[in-house]
Amino acid sequence: MTAPAGYELLDLHNHTDRSYDAINRLEDYERAYAKGRFHVLAITDHNRIDGAIDVAERASFPVIVGLEVDTADGELIGLFLHDPIPPGLTGTETAERIRAQGGLVYLQHPFYTLVRRPLRPSTRERLVAAGLADVVEG
16 A cells, blocks of 8 residues: 555554564564555554654654553553553543643544453543544544
């Protein structure tokens, strides 16, 4: 896939081998980047940002440091983070902590039913109503 002229491809939900559910390393992402599969990559490992920071420091492409955090209400992603956010907080408190860092709140796979810990629909609706949802994955 290539982007039309004037557009960039952003892949906002990726993990490294530091997440329990991934084996990707920087070398894997470098190959995909070289093939034009994305222009900007977000690394959103589960409950940690060290993998994202490591890739951001070494990659030849732009990297958004993110985090897929296990909230008390299900999984939620924060983008543009510089500090980790602890798991186990409510979805609202997690979203507020993401925003406090200047980050974006990302509702990943909100309608996909085969997710380990989907965000509760009531939490998703509360975040949207409070203006605390910036990105919704399709």
